[in-house]
Amino acid sequence: MEKSGMQDKDAFNREMLEFLQASTTPFHAVAEMSRRLDAAGFSALREADAWELQAGGKYYVQRNQSSLVAFVYGTDELPEKGWRMWGAHTDSPCLKLKPKPDIEKKGYRQWGVQVYGGALLNPWFDRDLSLAGRVHYQTKDGALKQRLIDLQRAVAVIPSLAIHLDREANNARTVNPQTDMPPIVCFSGDNSDLETLLLEYLKAEGAPDAVELIDFELSLYDTQPPAVIGWRNEFIASARLDNLLSCFVGLRGLLAAGNKTHAVLVCNDHEEVGSLSAIGAQGPMLKAILQRVVGDHESFERAIHQSLMVSADNAHGVHPNYVDRHDNNHGPLLNAGPVIKINANQRYASTSETNTLFTALCKACDVPVQQFVIRSDMGCGSTIGPITSGALGVRTVDIGVPTFAMHSCRELAGSEDAHGLAKVAAHFFASRELPQI
Structure with missing residues (x-):
């Protein structure tokens, strides 16, 4: 197998923090990945166009600006060697503005929000919140345009109710997403509705011809920047x-892959809400692209059965204050390596074969590996792994970096783990032969 180099841990983490800071919504994550792919010599493809792929060429496809498939069309024979596939998702639980969000109470302007995904709601209180996403508008000459926006400054807050007015707040606090979560934006007035504020912003930020707001997909996010924290810089804290x-x-990993293997990165939107959409893992996007790449059904089936999918999604690290929430023998530790996720009821797609293959890849990179199994008396989450594996028939392993506070507006991971996993990803993408079992 070929091994690919990887920058040192501190430089890697600095670059990752920059990526996280820029990727405030799935739209911005795909835009940032596309920018980096462009800089590395990848070519953008449109699904509506005819494709003429060149051996050794590097390409990517966006759909809805929030899902992306990037691939190397390697020089190796595809049906004989198969694809090296890495899957992840671009979305995170958050607060999204309702289509008609404007609320006025007691002289304050607020926005009605929908909770996207299984968010932890309590951490959203008392945070300095900004707004980002995609807006569609009409210009003076009647043209319809769209634009990604990111205000990059705090414009809203959800203040907690003082404990004097809720003496049980520390004992039994519950959150009603309809009545408790609308943030305060400004004092109400004739020019404080969302359309007026957004048109004002667009005109100031390069769209002076915008005259009417048509629609939008906008989310709130915490403005606290990602950081390396801990006494000895042991942790990464970020939204x-x-x-x-x-x-x-x-x-x-893909950028370090070279051009011999057929390497694929798929980053789907909508994982946090079930993946059933035109751009989600339960939709047709990845399979349609792979079929176009390989050209015919028989070659596709041959290639799939020589392929391996790594479904990468964060794992639950053992929280020292809640160790009883984990199985005693399967409690992942931060900075102790990536985690193979296993579930007998197929909530994860890992099998003993794919676990063995991933373990071999980690050993080849001198990266330790852990295992996670949910307690038998608790329900188990899932990933894009079983969905993609079921749709394509591809061997799949579910893995992830151990994390605290998953689905909070600020999560915590180890500062060693992403760098170690990136070594494995680079080695995986460059591997012209998978280990034989």
């Missing part, structure tokens, strides 16, 4: 570690 960390790791 959206689940699962932009895995997107970044896969991207760095």
Whole structure:
């Protein structure tokens, strides 16, 4: 097998923090990945166009600006060698603005929000929140345009209720997403509705011809920047570690892959809400692209059965204050290596064969590996792994970096783990032969 180099841990983490800071929504994550792919010599493809792929060429496809498939069309024979595939997702639990969000109460302007995914709501209180996403608008001459926006400054807050007015707040606090979560934006007035504020912003930021807001997909996010923290810099603290960390790791691995193997990175939107959409893992995007790459059904089936998918999504590290929430023999530790996720009821797609293959890849890179199994008396989450494996028939292993506070607006991972996993990703993508079992 071929091994690919990887920058030192501190430089890698600095680059990852920059990526996380830039990727405030799935739209911005895909835009940032596309920018990095462009800089590395990848060519953008449109699904509506005819493709003429060149051996050794590097390409990527966006759909809805929030899902991405990037691939190397290697020089090796595809049906004989198969694909090296890495899957992750671009979305994270968050607060999304409703289509008609404007609320006025007691002289304050607020925004109605929808909770996207299984978010931890309590951490969103008392945070300095900004707004980002995609807007569609009409210009003076009647043209319809769209634009990604990121205000990059705090414009909203959800203040907690003082403990004097809720004496049980520390004992039995519950959160009603309809009534408790609308943030305060400004004092109300004639020019404080969302359309006026957004048109004002667009005109100031390079769209002076915008006259009417048509629609939008906008999310709130915590403005606290990602950081390396801990007495000895042991941890990474950031929003959206689940699962932009895995997107970044896969991207760095793909950029180090060379041009011999057929390497694929897929980053789907909508994983946090079930993946059933035109751009989600349960939709047709990845299979349609792979079929176009290989050209015919028989070659596709031959290639799939020589392939391996690594489904990368964060794992639950053992929280020292809640060790009883884990199985005693399967409690992943931060900075102790990536985690293979296993579930007898197929909530994860890992098998003994794919676990063995991934373990061999980690050993080849001198990266330790751990295992996670949920307690038998608790429900288990899932990933894009079983969905992609079921749709394609590809061997799949579910893995991830151990994390605390998953689905909070600020999560915590080890500062060693993403760098170690990126070594494995680079080695995996460059591997012209998988270990034989």
